Structure formats: structure tokens, C-alpha cells
Amino acid sequence: MNKTLYWYVLGVLLSLNQSALAEHNEQIELDDVTVTAPLDSRIIRYPATVETYNKQQIQDTVNATTSMQTLKYLPSFQVRERYIGDRNGPIATRTTGTLSSAQTMLYADGVLLSNLLGNSYSFPPRWGFVSPEEIESVSILYGPFSALYAGNSFGGVVNLNTRMPTKLEAHANAQGFAQNFELYGTDKTVNGNHETASIGSKVDDLSFLLSVDRLESESQPMQFANALQPTMKTVSHPVVTGAYTDKDQINKNRLTFGATGFDKSEQINTKVKLAYDITPQIKATYSLGLWDLDSRVEVESYIKNAATGQKVFNGAVNFGGFAYTVSGFTPSEAEALHVMQALDVKSNTKGFFDWQVTLSDYDYQKDKNSQSTGVGNPYVTRAGRVVNQNGTGWTVFDTRGTLRPVDGNGDQHVIDVGYHIDNYTLHSQTNNTADWKTGQKGTLFGSSRGETQAQALYAQDKWQINPEWALTFGGRTEHWEASEGRNQTATSTVNYQTQSETKFSPKVSLSFEPVPAWGFRAAAGQALRFPTVSELYQQLSQGGSLVENNPHLKPEEVISGELTAERRFANGLLRASLFHESKYDALISQTVGNGASIPFGTGTCAVTICSFIQNVDHVRTNGIEFSTIWENVGIHGLDILANATFTDAEILRNDLNPATHGNKPLRIPKQQYKVAATYHQGNNFTYTLAARYSGRQYNTLDNTDVNPGTFGGTSKFFIVDVKANYKFADRFTASIGVDNLNNYKAYVFHPYPQRTGYLQLKFNY
Numbered sequence: 001m002n003k004t005l006y007w008y009v010l011g012v013l014l015s016l017n018q019s020a021l022a023e024h025n026e027q028i029e030l031d032d033v034t035v036t037a038p039l040d041s042r043i044i045r046y047p048a049t050v051e052t053y054n055k056q057q058i059q060d061t062v063n064a065t066t067s068m069q070t071l072k073y074l075p076s077f078q079v080r081e082r083y084i085g086d087r088n089g090p091i092a093t094r095t096t097g098t099l100s101s102a103q104t105m106l107y108a109d110g111v112l113l114s115n116l117l118g119n120s121y122s123f124p125p126r127w128g129f130v131s132p133e134e135i136e137s138v139s140i141l142y143g144p145f146s147a148l149y150a151g152n153s154f155g156g157v158v159n160l161n162t163r164m165p166t167k168l169e170a171h172a173n174a175q176g177f178a179q180n181f182e183l184y185g186t187d188k189t190v191n192g193n194h195e196t197a198s199i200g201s202k203v204d205d206l207s208f209l210l211s212v213d214r215l216e217s218e219s220q221p222m223q224f225a226n227a228l229q230p231t232m233k234t235v236s237h238p239v240v241t242g243a244y245t246d247k248d249q250i251n252k253n254r255l256t257f258g259a260t261g262f263d264k265s266e267q268i269n270t271k272v273k274l275a276y277d278i279t280p281q282i283k284a285t286y287s288l289g290l291w292d293l294d295s296r297v298e299v300e301s302y303i304k305n306a307a308t309g310q311k312v313f314n315g316a317v318n319f320g321g322f323a324y325t326v327s328g329f330t331p332s333e334a335e336a337l338h339v340m341q342a343l344d345v346k347s348n349t350k351g352f353f354d355w356q357v358t359l360s361d362y363d364y365q366k367d368k369n370s371q372s373t374g375v376g377n378p379y380v381t382r383a384g385r386v387v388n389q390n391g392t393g394w395t396v397f398d399t400r401g402t403l404r405p406v407d408g409n410g411d412q413h414v415i416d417v418g419y420h421i422d423n424y425t426l427h428s429q430t431n432n433t434a435d436w437k438t439g440q441k442g443t444l445f446g447s448s449r450g451e452t453q454a455q456a457l458y459a460q461d462k463w464q465i466n467p468e469w470a471l472t473f474g475g476r477t478e479h480w481e482a483s484e485g486r487n488q489t490a491t492s493t494v495n496y497q498t499q500s501e502t503k504f505s506p507k508v509s510l511s512f513e514p515v516p517a518w519g520f521r522a523a524a525g526q527a528l529r530f531p532t533v534s535e536l537y538q539q540l541s542q543g544g545s546l547v548e549n550n551p552h553l554k555p556e557e558v559i560s561g562e563l564t565a566e567r568r569f570a571n572g573l574l575r576a577s578l579f580h581e582s583k584y585d586a587l588i589s590q591t592v593g594n595g596a597s598i599p600f601g602t603g604t605c606a607v608t609i610c611s612f613i614q615n616v617d618h619v620r621t622n623g624i625e626f627s628t629i630w631e632n633v634g635i636h637g638l639d640i641l642a643n644a645t646f647t648d649a650e651i652l653r654n655d656l657n658p659a660t661h662g663n664k665p666l667r668i669p670k671q672q673y674k675v676a677a678t679y680h681q682g683n684n685f686t687y688t689l690a691a692r693y694s695g696r697q698y699n700t701l702d703n704t705d706v707n708p709g710t711f712g713g714t715s716k717f718f719i720v721d722v723k724a725n726y727k728f729a730d731r732f733t734a735s736i737g738v739d740n741l742n743n744y745k746a747y748v749f750h751p752y753p754q755r756t757g758y759l760q761l762k763f764n765y
Contacts, residue, residue, distance in 0.1 A: 047507065047509035047523055048523050063739050103529060108129065119535055215266070260328055287340075295333065338364055368387070402414060558582070638677065649664055674691070686724065723737035
């Protein structure tokens with residue numbers, strides 16, 4: 001981590017006076033949209049589509065144990081949360097899939113939580129730093145139509161809005177949950193508990209909030225040890241029983257020997273937030289968060305030695321007279337302590353000039369994962385590898401300003417200008433270990449390191465031409481540099497040359513509201529997403545998987561457009577949005593099995609699974625999105641929200657693999673539907689019935705996964721959720737709910753959760 005940069009900009013921030021810089025509130029807070037007359041316009045205020053979900057809606061409809069679950073019913077957005085407590089939860093949008101974590105941006109009160117060290121499930125946003133109990137609203141800005149955000153925003157920008165107390169308040173929450181999971185030879189109940197507590201107040205000009213969030217959970221199996229049916233027979237290997245037969249995602253016969261990836265974890269998020277009113281118009285806010293992880297991943301073998309009755313794990317076996325090599329039984333242990341700090345100083349005069357400065361730093365103070373290498377019984381033969389990423393992290397500095405002049409024609413302008421700089425540092429070292437349970441480092445197996453830095457200057461003008469018409473236009477110039485790249489093994493070291501790019505991205509949006517009930521918008525924008533440090537430099541081997549780096553990647557360029565119409569009523573609204581995205585040199589992660597070719601580096605995959613990144617020349621996505629929300633539908637107290645998205649995505653050109661021309665890109669479903677109906681029975685009872693559907697999608701660029709409804713495939717799903725709340729005393733609320741009430745078995749390569757029940761008790765003072 002570049003600490004010189006951190007302390008330098010901190011010194012600059014603290015020395016600023018009131019007239020030094022400017023603010024743009026729109027980037028930090030996307031205001032709530034409430035469906036009560038008179039309705040607020042979401043057309044004229046923003047350069048692109050905005051959707052929000054407020055605290056009351058979350059409380060009424062969502063069985064929320066983690067902050068990522070609060071996006072569950074928002075249009076087109078999905079989070080790949082494979083189980084409660086999953087640390088690998090990337091966001092998917094209209095045009096991006098759940099393998100592309102660096103193509104959307106997540107903020108909490110304007111502080112970046114996106115982990116832009118990489119672009120995969122291994123680098124999800126840092127959801128654990130925000131408890132669902134803190135969230136006042138979730139706001140989403142769709143697409144790359146605002147110059148205020150980096151090119152990573154072309155999927156969208158999500159902001160988790162919280163608040164500081166204005167008087168003494170205290171909150172407590174206790175939640176329990178359980179899931180019964182059945183698949184192959186696994187039939188077990190996994191459960192967990194979630195507790196939060198906070199206290200805060202405001203004394204004179206100082207407000208404070210102290211909070212602790214603890215989540216203890218265990219998962220269903222994330223993977224299964226399996227092998228394709230061979231042609232070779234054997235009599236020399238030990239005969240085993242207990243395996244299960246089915247067909248894999250490409251419809252080949254396979255054998256499943258056991259379940260792996262049972263994660264049992266405890267996560268504790270401790271946070272301190274302080275806010276000080278320097279003057280009535282200027283406020284400084286400081287936050288400190290500590291995220292502590294203790295995790296164990298266990299395995300379960302189904303097969304036994306036919307002669308001895310003992311469990312069999314990794315190695316050569318005989319099942320049904322055929323020779324199989326069993327692998328994948330690789331338990332592990334992990335521990336981490338991540339520290340995030342943020343300092344924000346801003347003015348809020350709402351006059352001619354406002355300013356804002358934000359500095360944040362995220363540091364992997366400790367991050368260790370020790371895993372078996374899968375030789376024999378891993379609980380007896382304990383050889384393994386330990387990965388340390390201590391010192392990895394990022395620093396982000398933003399300064400922005402807002403001017404609100406009136407031109408010579410009397411037209412109102414809101415002009416935003418700003419400067420951004422970020423520095424991402426990767427330190428990853430893998431050592432052999434004699435005992436993965438203790439994780440003592442042995443000889444070096446490999447290490448990866450590198451840095452990326454991005455600087456940006458941007459300007460944007462929202463020109464209110466008259467009450468009916470508004471034009472927003474601007475641009476963003478970004479300079480990106482990658483340096484200090486190095487890969488090292490026990491026998492060789494490769495250093496990579498420094499590389500840099502400078503790109504400009506224009507944006508424009510035209511809004512028209514002929515009458516208060518109608519609004520129309522046309523928007524277009526370009527975005528450049530530069531390769532992350534891990535895509536360029538990190539080569540990682542764990543168990544039977546290998547992540548291959550690619551130092552020759554080009555930035556991906558996105559050109560997007562959107563046409564939106566919105567009709568507002570006294571108690572609801574309807575919105576329709578046509579969207580288009582052309583993505584050039586798309587950075588796409590792919591996974592292949594043993595023996596398959598890799599277009600660079602090792603040539604072929606020499607382990608069980610290899611993942612790699614490549615540029616795909618042109619991917620096009622078209623679609624239409626509908627969204628509606630209503631209050632008091634038919635009867636008083638009945639609220640309904642619903643949305644639908646239809647997407648047509650296609651690979652138009654891929655010179656590295658021409659056979660994929662015309663195929664579908666990864667993890668973009670053809671259809672998505674969501675609906676939630678909530679009935680308020682007086683002031684004390686609420687009941688919600690909700691459903692989510694996601695259609696056909698693909699997990700590989702060659703689209704050979706023709707059998708998606710199995711482990712290894714990415715299936716459609718139809719999931720029904722229910723929740724009931726009862727406020728039984730002045731300060732107490734009890735909740736009961738079920739996710740996946742219909743127990744639909746779905747897969748996102750890994751199995752999704754089956755039926756899960758929740759009980760919750762909240763106290764608010």
C-alpha cells in the first residue's frame with residue numbers, strides 16, 4: 001500500500017479552507033424516491049435511470065442478514081450470494097454478469113467499497129463493512145452516463161446510504177436462520193446467527209455512532225469432488241462404494257465422490273463514526289471499520305473402501321470396474337483482519353458554491369488462507385499451501401466542487417468539477433506448508449505483486465434550459481498506470497514493464513418533462529475500464545485450481561445508450577427503459593478443465609481447473625427494462641413493486657476464439673422478473689409475498705454448458721420468499737420469514753441455497 005500517498009493527501013485535506021474546493025451531492029447521495037403525491041421526478045434530476053429502496057421497504061420485504069441482500073428486488077440487479085456469510089458476492093446488472101466484480105461500483109455514503117484489485121468472484125465489494133441495520137436506503141444509478149464516476153461504473157453505481165444520530169439512540173438485533181440442504185449424499189441442516197448492536201448520540205456539534213455486527217454461519221457444500229466416466233478398466237486400484245452418477249453441465253456422464261466447501265465462519269465488523277459540524281454549513285466525518293474473519297472449510301467423502309469400510313478421499317480408486325482419480329478434497333482455514341478508514345469534509349450551503357473532499361484507505365493488515373493440496377486423507381496427510389496477502393489494499397482520494405450559476409438567458413446551471421486518484425497494491429505470496437492446519441510457512445511456491453494507479457479530471461454541466469428541458473453533458477479524462485509487476489516461483493522470477501494509458505470519455509443526457517405526470521430521457525456515454533492489478537499480475541494456485549495472470553491485457557471500452565419513459569400517478573409510477581451496450585476488448589474471465597488450452601502462458605491447463613482473462617473483441621447487449629411501484633393497490637395498505645428485464649447479448653467478434661462468434665457472453669440471463677407484494681395490517685403487522693425469476697444463461701464462452709440445472713452449470717431459478725413483521729411493543733419488532741419457500745434447486749456453478757428460515761427480534765430506542 002502506498003502510505004506516502006495516503007498521508008500526503010490527508011495533510012492536504014486537513015489544510016483546506018472553506019473556499020478551496022467544491023461539492024457534488026449527487027455523487028455521494030442519490031435521494032430516496034417515495035411513492036406519495038406529489039411525486040418527485042427521477043427524470044429531470046439525474047442523467048440516467050435511478051432506483052431506490054428505503055429502510056422501511058427493506059424491513060417490510062427482505063429477510064436481510066447481510067447488506068448484499070438489500071438489493072434483492074431492485075430491477076436487473078443480482079448479487080451472487082451463494083450462502084449467508086459468503087464473502088464472494090459480486091454484483092450483476094443489465095449488461096454485466098456475476099463473474100465481473102470490477103464492472104460496477106459500490107459506495108457507502110460516498111466511500112468506495114468496491115474491491116478493484118480484481119475482476120472476479122474473488123474480488124467482490126466489501127459488503128461486510130455495512131450492516132443491513134445501518135442502511136437508510138439503497139440507491140442505484142444505471143450505466144456509465146455520469147462523468148463523476150470511473151469507467152468501472154458502466155454496469156451501474158450502488159450507494160448504501162446511512163445516517164448519523166441527532167439525539168441519543170440505541171439499537172439491537174438478534175437473528176437466527178437455518179437451511180436444510182439435500183443433494184447427492186448430503187442431507188444436513190446448516191444454520192447460523194446474526195447479532196448487531198449500536199449506540200449513538202449528538203452532543204453540541206459532535207455526533208457519534210459505535211456499532212458491532214457479528215455473523216456466524218455455515219454453508220451448504222460449495223463444490224463436489226467428481227470425475228468424468230473413463231474408458232479404462234482396472235483391477236489394481238482399491239474398490240470403493242458410495243459414489244453418485246449423473247450428467248455434468250456439458251451432458252457427459254460423471255461420478256460424484258463427495259461434497260466440499262462447507263464454510264463455517266465468524267465475521268465481526270466493528271465500526272466507529274464521528275461527525276463534527278465545523279460550521280452550520282461545513283461538516284467533517286471520520287469512520288473507522290475493523291473486519292475480522294475466522295473461517296474453516298470442511299469436506300465430506302461419500303465413498304468407502306469396500307474391503308475396510310474406511311472413508312476414502314483423494315487418490316486412485318476402482319468403482320464399477322473403472323479407474324478413477326479422486327481429487328478436490330481440500331479443506332482449508334482462513335483468518336483476516338481488514339481495516340478501513342475514511343475522512344470526508346464537505347460544505348452544504350446549497351448556494352452558488354459547495355465543495356467536498358473524501359479520503360479513504362483499505363488495508364489487508366492480515367489475510368491468510370491455508371489449504372490442503374489434496375493428497376490422500378487431508379486430515380491425516382496434511383501437506384498444503386498457505387497464501388498470505390498482508391499489505392494488499394487501496395487508497396482513494398476525491399475532491400469535487402459544485403457551482404450553480406445562472407447564465408445570461410436566465411437558465412440555471414449546476415456545474416461539477418473534480419479530481420480523483422486511487423492506488424491499488426497487490427502483495428500475494430504462496431508457500432508450501434507441512435501442515436495446513438497450522439499454516440506454518442515452508443518453502444516458497446510462488447508470489448505475485450504489482451500496483452495500479454488511476455488519476456482522473458472530470459467536468460459536468462446540468463443545464464436547465466427551461467422547466468421542461470434539461471441537458472447534462474460532460475467528460476472524464478483518466479490516466480492509468482500499472483507498475484512493479486512481478487511473478488516469482490521457487491526457480492524463476494519474471495518482472496513486467498510499466499505500462500500506461502490516457503483516455504477520455506464523453507457523456508450526454510437530454511431530459512424532457514412536458515407535464516408533471518410524464519418524463520422522457522435519452523442518454524449516451526462512453527466508459528473505459530482499465531485492467532486490475534490481479535488480472536495483470538496475480539498467478540494463484542490453491543488445491544486443484546490455478547488463476548493465470550495476463551500482463552498484456554488492453555482496457556475494455558464501453559459505449560452505452562438508454563431511452564427512458566416514466567409515467568407518474570398519484571399512488572404509483574411506471575417506467576420503461578431501452579438500453580444498448582457495445583463492449584470492445586471486453587475483459588472476460590474464463591474457466592477450463594484439465595488438459596484444455598489456454599491462449600497464453602502455460603498453453604494447457606495442468607490442474608483440475610484453470611481460470612484466465614482475455615480480451616474479447618466485441619460484445620453487444622440490447623434490452624428493455626420495466627419497473628413499477630404502487631401504494632394502496634385496490635385496498636388500503638397493499639403495496640406492490642414489480643420489474644422485468646429482457647436482454648439479448650451476443651459475442652460479435654472474438655479473434656482469439658472465432659468459434660465463439662454469435663455465442664452468448666457469460667452470466668447474463670435472457671429474462672429477469674421480480675415482484676413483491678406487502679400488506680400493512682394497521683401499524684403493527686406487515687406481510688410480504690415476493691418472487692424472483694432469472695432465465696437461461698451460460699457459464700462458458702463456447703456455450704457448451706447445455707445442461708445448466710446441475711452442479712457446474714448456471715441455471716435459471718424461480719424463488720418465492722415470504723416475511724412477516726409484528727411490532728408487539730413500543731420499541732420491539734419480531735420477524736419471521738422464509739427464502740426459497742418452494743425449495744427450488746438452482747446453481748450458479750455452485751449450488752444456491754435451498755429453503756431457508758429466519759427468526760429475528762429488533763429493539764430500537
